[in-house]
Amino acid sequence: MRRVFSSQAIQTAIEKSLPDLQKIVGNSSVRTQESVRRQFARDESHFIAPPPAVVLEPTNVEQVSEILKLCNDRAIPVVPFGGICISTQQIIGDPVLREQDFVCSVKPSTTRIALNDAIKNSGLFFPVDPGADASVCGMVATSASGTNAIRYGTMKENVVNLEVVLADGTIIDTKGKGRCPRKSSAGFNFTELFVGSEGTLGIITEATVKVHPRPQFLSAAVCSFPTVHEAASTVVEVLQWNIPVARIELLDTVQIQACNSYSSLNLRESPTLFIEFHGSNEKEVADQTSAVEDICKSHEALDFDSGASPDKRATLWKARHNAYYAALAMRTGARGFTTDVCVPISKLADVISETRSDLDEHEILGTVVGHVGDGNFHVILPTIEEDKTEHRKIQSFSDRLVRRALAADGTCTGEHGIGLGKRKYLREELGENTVRLMHTIKHALDPNNIMNPGKVLPEL
Amino acid sequence: MRRVFSSQAIQTAIEKSLPDLQKIVGNSSVRTQESVRRQFARDESHFIAPPPAVVLEPTNVEQVSEILKLCNDRAIPVVPFGGICISTQQIIGDPVLREQDFVCSVKPSTTRIALNDAIKNSGLFFPVDPGADASVCGMVATSASGTNAIRYGTMKENVVNLEVVLADGTIIDTKGKGRCPRKSSAGFNFTELFVGSEGTLGIITEATVKVHPRPQFLSAAVCSFPTVHEAASTVVEVLQWNIPVARIELLDTVQIQACNSYSSLNLRESPTLFIEFHGSNEKEVADQTSAVEDICKSHEALDFDSGASPDKRATLWKARHNAYYAALAMRTGARGFTTDVCVPISKLADVISETRSDLDEHEILGTVVGHVGDGNFHVILPTIEEDKTEHRKIQSFSDRLVRRALAADGTCTGEHGIGLGKRKYLREELGENTVRLMHTIKHALDPNNIMNPGKVLPEL
Numbered sequence: 001m002r003r004v005f006s007s008q009a010i011q012t013a014i015e016k017s018l019p020d021l022q023k024i025v026g027n028s029s030v031r032t033q034e035s036v037r038r039q040f041a042r043d044e045s046h047f048i049a050p051p052p053a054v055v056l057e058p059t060n061v062e063q064v065s066e067i068l069k070l071c072n073d074r075a076i077p078v079v080p081f082g083g084i085c086i087s088t089q090q091i092i093g094d095p096v097l098r099e100q101d102f103v104c105s106v107k108p109s110t111t112r113i114a115l116n117d118a119i120k121n122s123g124l125f126f127p128v129d130p131g132a133d134a135s136v137c138g139m140v141a142t143s144a145s146g147t148n149a150i151r152y153g154t155m156k157e158n159v160v161n162l163e164v165v166l167a168d169g170t171i172i173d174t175k176g177k178g179r180c181p182r183k184s185s186a187g188f189n190f191t192e193l194f195v196g197s198e199g200t201l202g203i204i205t206e207a208t209v210k211v212h213p214r215p216q217f218l219s220a221a222v223c224s225f226p227t228v229h230e231a232a233s234t235v236v237e238v239l240q241w242n243i244p245v246a247r248i249e250l251l252d253t254v255q256i257q258a259c260n261s262y263s264s265l266n267l268r269e270s271p272t273l274f275i276e277f278h279g280s281n282e283k284e285v286a287d288q289t290s291a292v293e294d295i296c297k298s299h300e301a302l303d304f305d306s307g308a309s310p311d312k313r314a315t316l317w318k319a320r321h322n323a324y325y326a327a328l329a330m331r332t333g334a335r336g337f338t339t340d341v342c343v344p345i346s347k348l349a350d351v352i353s354e355t356r357s358d359l360d361e362h363e364i365l366g367t368v369v370g371h372v373g374d375g376n377f378h379v380i381l382p383t384i385e386e387d388k389t390e391h392r393k394i395q396s397f398s399d400r401l402v403r404r405a406l407a408a409d410g411t412c413t414g415e416h417g418i419g420l421g422k423r424k425y426l427r428e429e430l431g432e433n434t435v436r437l438m439h440t441i442k443h444a445l446d447p448n449n450i451m452n453p454g455k456v457l458p459e460l
Numbered sequence: 461m462r463r464v465f466s467s468q469a470i471q472t473a474i475e476k477s478l479p480d481l482q483k484i485v486g487n488s489s490v491r492t493q494e495s496v497r498r499q500f501a502r503d504e505s506h507f508i509a510p511p512p513a514v515v516l517e518p519t520n521v522e523q524v525s526e527i528l529k530l531c532n533d534r535a536i537p538v539v540p541f542g543g544i545c546i547s548t549q550q551i552i553g554d555p556v557l558r559e560q561d562f563v564c565s566v567k568p569s570t571t572r573i574a575l576n577d578a579i580k581n582s583g584l585f586f587p588v589d590p591g592a593d594a595s596v597c598g599m600v601a602t603s604a605s606g607t608n609a610i611r612y613g614t615m616k617e618n619v620v621n622l623e624v625v626l627a628d629g630t631i632i633d634t635k636g637k638g639r640c641p642r643k644s645s646a647g648f649n650f651t652e653l654f655v656g657s658e659g660t661l662g663i664i665t666e667a668t669v670k671v672h673p674r675p676q677f678l679s680a681a682v683c684s685f686p687t688v689h690e691a692a693s694t695v696v697e698v699l700q701w702n703i704p705v706a707r708i709e710l711l712d713t714v715q716i717q718a719c720n721s722y723s724s725l726n727l728r729e730s731p732t733l734f735i736e737f738h739g740s741n742e743k744e745v746a747d748q749t750s751a752v753e754d755i756c757k758s759h760e761a762l763d764f765d766s767g768a769s770p771d772k773r774a775t776l777w778k779a780r781h782n783a784y785y786a787a788l789a790m791r792t793g794a795r796g797f798t799t800d801v802c803v804p805i806s807k808l809a810d811v812i813s814e815t816r817s818d819l820d821e822h823e824i825l826g827t828v829v830g831h832v833g834d835g836n837f838h839v840i841l842p843t844i845e846e847d848k849t850e851h852r853k854i855q856s857f858s859d860r861l862v863r864r865a866l867a868a869d870g871t872c873t874g875e876h877g878i879g880l881g882k883r884k885y886l887r888e889e890l891g892e893n894t895v896r897l898m899h900t901i902k903h904a905l906d907p908n909n910i911m912n913p914g915k916v917l918p919e920l
Binding site: 143193239283429434440 | 558559560561562563602603605609614616617626630631632633634635636637638639640641642643644645646647648649650651652653655656657661672673696699700701702740741743744747802803804805806834835836869870871872873874875876877878882885886889890891893894895896897898900901903904905916
């Protein structure tokens with residue numbers, strides 16, 4: 001069933017198609033210069049990919065449709081890296097806010113921060129915050145999440161309508177053009193099917209997302225614990241008491257050391273929770289804070305600092321956002337290998353403790369940091385790419401971590417997605433029949449397998 | 461593409477299959493008695509359907525799988541009414557609560573109230589409340605919603621994992637057997653695809669749903685307004701102020717009259733909001749109440765009664781739940797024709813006002829009642845089925861209402877689903893391409909079109 005591409009045949013097909021592609025998007029939007037192509041061959045991760053043969057920069061959905069029609073007819077694969085790459089960054093347009101309906105529609109050029117800047121006078125904000133200033137449409141495709149998900153949900157819970165171009169060039173609106181009722185039971189739930197499909201089912205050319213009233217009062221707390229187990233147990237109890245924390249992030253001792261060094265802080269070097277509270281008045285925020293403080297103290301908290309000024313709060317969250325770079329800075333010349341398991345809350349404390357012990361036992365340099373309110377945590381492993389022995393050691397650690405998460409009824413990926421590297425876990429996680437259903441759906445929507453081929457779906 | 465069934469051929473195929481079906485589920489679970497079959501030919505609505513030829517009562521998922529394999533091989537349609545009917549009521553088992561993870565898994569026999577009874581000692585509850593005591597798995601298939609959705613979401617937001625039997629008998633778990641992480645980006649989001657698929661894509665044999673901490677404090681308020689427009693505008697403003705009301709329901713003058721009469725109340729006969737507040741302490745609930753009171757008063761509220769005792773509160777919500785029967789009781793021998801549009805909040809006040817005027821202008825007896833916090837409202841029209849002229853008049857009214865909702869960027873159905881009657885609106889609402897995608901998915905999952913054929917999908 002899977003179409004096999006010969007790279008020579010693809011190269012020839014792409015070269016032959018260049019004049020037609022130039023007709024669709026204009027000469028200057030067909031980019032074959034090596035410098036441009038190389039920009040599309042790497043991201044922040046340790047992965048290296050071949051540069052695409054050509055980068056196309058369509059400026060509207062109709063051009064995306066025509067490109068896909070052509071690629072589908074000629075069996076040219078459309079991929080983010082390698083092959084033919086469609087950059088949607090030039091599909092521009094101002095965000096369209098529908099203030100009373102708490103939704104905003106954005107084109108692919110709009111990033112998370114640009115969206116928030118555009119609506120800042122409305123008193124509303126878009127909460128999903130994966131750290132990086134990603135394109136909102138890209139966040140849809142990758143099902144982004146981040147520190148705020150515990151209170152505001154992930155992308156899946158925040159997308160209400162999508163314009164998507166399918167493999168054959170068909171343009172659809174998942175809920176109907178321009179529609180944004182708060183609920184609907186009309187037809188199949190296609191919006192969620194495209195969220196997190198990682199380019200394998202369609203290209204997202206417009207997203208209508210939920211925006212939320214900006215909290216009128218914020219406060220933050222930092223609290224350190226003698227062990228990661230106590231820190232994680234605190235999180236479990238905060239959830240059980242139904243305290244609507246906006247963020248609750250765990251940084252283990254090694255991560256705190258890295259942040260202290262990278263962001264010039266002097267936090268106590270032990271497992272620490274960063275917590276943020278949102279409320280519509282000061283009392284509400286104060287009540288949440290003191291309720292969480294009580295829980296922390298019952299879990300042997302070493303301290304509880306909730307008196308941060310807005311400036312200090314900003315410093316802390318910037319340090320949290322820079323945790324990845326801080327971890328990398330621990331080792332000269334290292335790039336990051338990052339894990340991303342998510343487990344049911346009841347298993348969180350044990351799985352994190354076992355993971356920390358595993359790192360220590362195998363003498364692997366790694367930091368634990370995560371969105372523990374969702375049961376999701378990352379181990380950031382600064383690695384030297386060329387060291388094959390180390391790479392194998394880290395890969396074994398990562399395998400053990402995933403198996404531990406799966407044994408705990410969790411998932412191999414809470415928010416980073418499957419891509420290439422995690423396809424091998426999907427059969428074990430979802431079961432053979434669900435993997436087959438993925439292929440059935442993929443084949444129905446993309447019979448020529450041109451959309452990001454080889455990604456997400458494990459081999460049959 | 462659509463398979464056409466000859467009813468004679470189906471009848472013959474079913475008769476020939478009876479011995480095999482008896483082997484699968486046992487003789488006593490193949491029910492051909494007319495009295496049993498007739499129970500499956502009606503629901504609460506005004507629709508009448510032919511009774512099924514046979515009702516099967518499998519007791520486990522494997523039997524459902526074998527039945528579907530047989531039906532798929534022999535092209536026997538599986539439908540809720542008419543044809544062959546698979547009742548999942550005998551697939552029994554106690555709800556399995558995972559308290560720390562805030563999820564509970566239920567078999568098809570478990571109803572909403574049974575689920576809440578089973579977990580009542582945990583301090584948790586399942587919030588989705590469509591009024592009727594429906595099977596939770598059935599609520600998944602129909603994407604049920606109801607009065608609590610404004611705070612707790614609809615079924616779509618409350619299902620975390622599903623066991624589903626596909627048309628060919630394949631059993632899948634949408635997120636992997638037994639898994640319940642709070643978030644995951646592993647593979648396609650199939651859970652949502654089956655929510656609201658109305659039996660056209662698979663049969664749900666187990667659902668793992670979210671359960672929430674039961675609010676420790678509740679209070680209610682009743683507030684009446686001079687016009688539906690003012691009542692609806694109040695709702696819009698409550699949302700804008702981000703007050704987390706648990707329910708906010710509108711009953712118009714005619715509905716209040718009906719409730720007064722049916723439930724022996726003496727509410728002021730004008731458009732009225734029933735509001736419920738949930739909180740973790742008394743102050744929180746009191747703050748919400750007074751904030752809403754201020755908004756009501758700024759919209760010319762005629763009164764605001766928030767002093768209800770728990771008993772009186774129960775009486776009010778019972779009256780709300782019985783609104784449908786109260787409306788029917790206004791007219792002897794009537795059955796209910798119910799509409800179900802949902803519009804963006806910004807359009808709600810206008811659309812409700814226009815709808816009320818439409819009823820009055822055409823002298824149609826109907827009540828307006830709805831989950832206005834979601835922009836969703838129903839018009840309940842007590843009708844005499846045999847009166848064809850009246851039926852046409854009501855159908856025209858319903859068409860106008862749907863078109864009004866679609867023009868306002870809303871949907872023809874907020875929570876009741878498409879079934880047969882609303883297929884005609886789906887193309888206008890979703891667009892031709894999205895309807896075609898529905899067919900693509902349907903054909904991929906059910907190539908022989910045996911799963912509830914003819915429902916949900918408009919003809920191509």
